[in-house]
Amino acid sequence: MFYFNKRVVSAEKIYDNLSVFKGRKLCAMVKANAYGFGVEEMVKLLSPHVEYFGVASVEEGVQVRELDSDRKILLVGKNYDSYICKANNISYAVCNVTDALYACKGSDVHLKIDSGMHRLGFNNTEEFLTAISILRDKEVNIEGVYTHFATLDCDDDYFHFQYDNFKKFLEVLPKDLNPLIHVGGSWALAKDIPEAGMLRIGKGIYHGAINIESRVIRVFDIEEGDRVGYANSFIAKKKMRVGIVPVGYADGLKRMLANRYSVLVGDTKCKIVGNICMDMFAVDLSKVNAIEGSGVTILYDESLAAKKLKSSSYEVTTNFNHLRGKTVIN
Secondary structure, eight states, X not given: OOOSOEEEEOHHHHHHHHHTTTTSOEEEEXXXXXXXXXXXXXXXXXGGGOSEEEESSHHHHHHHHHHOSSSEEEEOSOOSOHHHHHHTTEEEEEOSHHHXXXXXXXXXXXXXXXXXXXXXXXXXXXXXXXXXXXXXXXXXXXXXXXXXXXXXXXXXXHHHHHXXXXXXXXXXXXXXXXXXXXXXXXXXXXXXXXXXXXXEESHHHHTTOEEEEXXXXXXXXXXTTOEESGGGOEEOSXXXXXXXXXXXTTTTOOGGGTTTOEEEETTEEEEEESOOOSSOEEEEOTXXXXXXXXXXXXXXXXXXXXXXXXXXXXXXXXXXXXXXSEEEEO
């Protein structure tokens, strides 16, 4: 089948990113289709270099287990299917006493500490110790204890507040337990966290390693005063050449980028004109000698796109989970 659209991932860049963490035990987060990079491709690429894969749901965990029979898998999200996890050798989070009560005998769990992120996890040591007692009585293996930092790269004071909270839980761990202590995210490498035996990383693996590519499917000229797309959001001020590209908001190209974001045609930045449609958009080709079939790179710098969207690179790449096309590893 011929595909106009491609998610192009640089293996060289992925491995270069991983080299920063050389010598550290790693949990590679592959939730949300590996942050939009393609979970099947990323599990295959990363498997020889990491100890764990991190997922957010039971469905994701089972999918990763089907792709990799050897690596440990950690489900960090809420879980009501501990028996499915056990059957598929998936470790899962226990975040409160209720989770401990529902844990399956013989399964592997990681105790999540809410040190200040205020999403999931234990936020007092009494409940934490009660859950440990329940788990031990049920013969559940306490494989790990972990937390997640909210401000690794933007608020050092709050990082230290969270870190101090986390250490309070580690200090009350029963002496005969020896769980794996781990933290996220990628910026944790820059912090002094001697207790951490493993880092959970996402952006640190994927940053700068993906392009979204397509092709021009029509080229035509318009005159001054001609309008492009829905709602007359673009009116030509002069004669110009326009191209149509078959990527739209259904594929992950946000409508708010219309008339304010440039794609690459060859090496030349060309501005999107008119509103982005569900399945395609128009681009100003006046500066290039493009024809039908010419290549277009829609996403070439996720940080730039994130800035335009006032968002994060995570959101930008996961938006393209819906891309109608194929994934190519270079």
